[in-house]
Amino acid sequence: MAEEEVQVFGFRSGPFSLRVELALKLKAVDYQHIEEDLLNNKSDLLLKYNPIYKKVPVLVHNGNPISESLVILEYIEHNWTHNPIFPAHPYDRALARFWAKFIDDTVVPAVHKISGSTEEEREKAIEEAQKTLEPLENELGNKKFFGGEEIGLVDIVGLILAGWIPAIEEALGFELLNTHKLPNLKKWTEEFVNHRVAKQVMPQKDALVAFLKNVVLNRKN
Amino acid sequence: MAEEEVQVFGFRSGPFSLRVELALKLKAVDYQHIEEDLLNNKSDLLLKYNPIYKKVPVLVHNGNPISESLVILEYIEHNWTHNPIFPAHPYDRALARFWAKFIDDTVVPAVHKISGSTEEEREKAIEEAQKTLEPLENELGNKKFFGGEEIGLVDIVGLILAGWIPAIEEALGFELLNTHKLPNLKKWTEEFVNHRVAKQVMPQKDALVAFLKNVVLNRKN
Numbered sequence: 001m002a003e004e005e006v007q008v009f010g011f012r013s014g015p016f017s018l019r020v021e022l023a024l025k026l027k028a029v030d031y032q033h034i035e036e037d038l039l040n041n042k043s044d045l046l047l048k049y050n051p052i053y054k055k056v057p058v059l060v061h062n063g064n065p066i067s068e069s070l071v072i073l074e075y076i077e078h079n080w081t082h083n084p085i086f087p088a089h090p091y092d093r094a095l096a097r098f099w100a101k102f103i104d105d106t107v108v109p110a111v112h113k114i115s116g117s118t119e120e121e122r123e124k125a126i127e128e129a130q131k132t133l134e135p136l137e138n139e140l141g142n143k144k145f146f147g148g149e150e151i152g153l154v155d156i157v158g159l160i161l162a163g164w165i166p167a168i169e170e171a172l173g174f175e176l177l178n179t180h181k182l183p184n185l186k187k188w189t190e191e192f193v194n195h196r197v198a199k200q201v202m203p204q205k206d207a208l209v210a211f212l213k214n215v216v217l218n219r220k221n
Numbered sequence: 222m223a224e225e226e227v228q229v230f231g232f233r234s235g236p237f238s239l240r241v242e243l244a245l246k247l248k249a250v251d252y253q254h255i256e257e258d259l260l261n262n263k264s265d266l267l268l269k270y271n272p273i274y275k276k277v278p279v280l281v282h283n284g285n286p287i288s289e290s291l292v293i294l295e296y297i298e299h300n301w302t303h304n305p306i307f308p309a310h311p312y313d314r315a316l317a318r319f320w321a322k323f324i325d326d327t328v329v330p331a332v333h334k335i336s337g338s339t340e341e342e343r344e345k346a347i348e349e350a351q352k353t354l355e356p357l358e359n360e361l362g363n364k365k366f367f368g369g370e371e372i373g374l375v376d377i378v379g380l381i382l383a384g385w386i387p388a389i390e391e392a393l394g395f396e397l398l399n400t401h402k403l404p405n406l407k408k409w410t411e412e413f414v415n416h417r418v419a420k421q422v423m424p425q426k427d428a429l430v431a432f433l434k435n436v437v438l439n440r441k442n
Contacts, residue, residue, distance in 0.1 A: 052323065052356055066315045068322055075315040094287045094296040101289055102273065135273055 006031035009046050009058040011038050013203055013211050015160035017057040019069045020076070021201050022156050027080045070100060073153060085153050099139060099146065100157040107132055108160060114176070115168055115212075126176055133161075133182055140184045144191055151195055159202065161185065162192035167208035227252035230267050230279040232259050234424055234432050236381035238278040240290045241297070242422050243377050248301045291321060294374060306374050320360060320367065321378040328353055329381060335397070336389055336433075347397055354382075354403055361405045365412055372416055380423065382406065383413035388429035 006024065008031050010017030024031050036046055036056050049058045049065035058065050059072045061079070066072050077086050086093050110129040117125040136158070140146055146154035155162075165176055166189060177186045193202055203211075227245065229252050231238030245252050257267055257277050270279045270286035279286050280293045282300070287293050298307050307314050331350040338346040357379070361367055367375035376383075386397055387410060398407045414423055424432075 052327075061312075064312050066312070066319070068319055071315055071318045071322060074318060075311060078311045078314065090296060090299045091282075091285050091287070093299065094292055097292045097295060098287070098289055101292060106273075 005060075005062050007034055007060040008032070009034045009036055009043075009049065009060070010056045011036050013208060014038075014056060015164055016055075016069045018159055018163070018201055018203075019156050020057045020059055020072050022151075022159060022198060023073055023076045023085055025197050025201055026085060026151060026156075027076065027083045029076075029080050070104065070157070073100075073156065077153075085147070085151070085156060087147070087152065096146075096153045099136070099154045102135070103154070103157050103160070107136065111160075111165065111168070111176075114174070115172065122172075122174060126174055129176055130181055133177075133185060137182045137184050140188055142184070145188065145195075151192070151198060155188075155192060159192065159198070162189040162198075163202045163205075163208065165189065167205050167212055170205070171209045171212035226281075226283050228255055228281040229253070230255045230257055230264075230270065230281070231277045232257050234429060235259075235277060236385055237276075237290045239380055239384075239422055239424075240377050241278045241280055241293050243372075243380060243419060244294055244297045244306055246418050246422055247306060247372060247377075248297065248304045250297075250301050291325065291378070294321075294377065298374075306368070306372070306377060308368070308373065317367075317374045320357070320375045323356070324375070324378050324381070328357065328379075332381075332386065332389070332397075335395070336393065343393075343395060347395055350397055351402055354398075354406060358403045358405050361409055363405070366409065366416075372413070372419060376409075376413060380413065380419070383410040383419075384423045384426075384429065386410065388426050388433055391426070392430045392433035 006029060008017065008020050008024070010021060010033055012035060021031070021033065034043075034045075036042060038056065042054060046056065046058065047054055049060060050056075050067040053067060055067070057069055057072060058067050059075065060066075061075075066075055073085070077084065087096055107129075110125075110132040114122065114125040114129055139154075145151050146158065169175055169177075176182075177189060179186050192198055193205075227250060229238065229241050229245070231242060231254055233256060242252070242254065255264075255266075257264060259277065263275060267277065267279065268275055270281060271277075271288040274288060276288070278290055278293060279288050280296065281287075282296075287296055294306065298305065308317055328350075331346075331353040335343065335346040335350055360375075366372050367379065390396055390398075398410060400407050413419055414426075
């Protein structure tokens with residue numbers, strides 16, 4: 001097989017970029033990370049490769065650019081079939097896709113709503129996000145990961161919960177996941193960040209807390 | 222092969238349900254349509270099969286329910302591989318998924334914004350929707366369908382444009398697609414509704430116009 005060129009245009013503190021990087025790491029695919037300065041100076045290549053959304057992540061495989069993290073994950077699974085991240089059975093694949101989409105369409109906006117809330121709105125936003133997380137809590141059940149014994153599609157898409165929620169909780173001083181209300185998800189966040197591959201790509205919590213505090217601070221000024 | 226049971230819980234005037242029905246028709250898969258009364262009386266089965274969103278479409282295959290039209294289309298392609306609706310090459314598949322997601326995330330909300338706009342807001346909403354449609358116009362180019370000579374994933378997801386935009390235009394009295402601004406898409410809507418299979422499932426324009434006028438009228442009252 002000819003040598004492959006795999007590049008990820010990403011953002012180190014960005015959960016969407018990390019989905020792509022984690023999937024490649026799980027499959028032991030070598031790639032080059034190209035850090036984008038999203039706030040101040042997007043590169044010409046990013047604008048060329050993702051002219052519609054001008055966002056990371058973009059996977060460039062042998063010169064062909066692909067945008068949108070869920071689309072990229074499908075491509076990665078199709079191209080590098082070893083260490084599968086999708087379930088084998090078609091019905092299980094459909095369920096995994098459903099939950100991945102649920103995280104993006106429903107959970108992520110609910111969590112964003114907390115971090116964008118005023119202090120008066122916060123309690124209600126937290127309650128709503130907890131309610132939104134309940135179906136995921138039930139879906140996870142007693143499994144170690146959504147993918148079973150190994151990290152799979154839903155875990156990868158859900159890394160925003162494993163890495164960012166604990167950091168947002170600390171940065172903003174509230175509690176969303178706890179052993180009383182969402183014990184399975186709470187346990188899962190710990191399993192996730194300690195997973196032998198995930199811990200190589202996930203940002204350190206302290207760095208993330210500092211980053212988030214800075215974002216919130218700048219927003220207030 | 223054992224006999225299969227394929228049911229679609231849908232809504233005859235609903236573009237998301239029709240995606241699923243069109244994909245099954247293109248593959249000549251027999252199925253039972255179960256009409257849901259979404260406004261007044263959702264069935265217990267719908268609530269059981271899609272407890273999260275309580276929405277159509279739901280595909281039930283041998284007793285296993287799947288929700289979310291894009292997820293269902295992936296499942297249909299995987300299960301009934303003849304008459305493929307996805308491109309064969311992995312990169313082309315990724316692009317088709319990107320455009321399908323673009324329609325749902327970006328185009329559909331822009332079109333909704335028009336139908337929900339006041340008369341004062343309308344002109345601006347139309348201009349914005351036209352701008353949103355430009356990348357699709359360029360992607361289509363001179364091809365008959367997004368899928369080439371045959372209807373493919375992007376066409377199926379885009380049926381909301383082919384069937385509903387002309388009906389919304391007539392019901393509300395404005396012009397979004399025209400031979401001057403978006404000539405490729407304009408031509409495509411005509412090709413689409415005349416396609417030998419699509420025309421079997423697409424609602425008649427007159428019926429749709431009447432339905433939409435009724436919805437708008439009820440909203441005003």
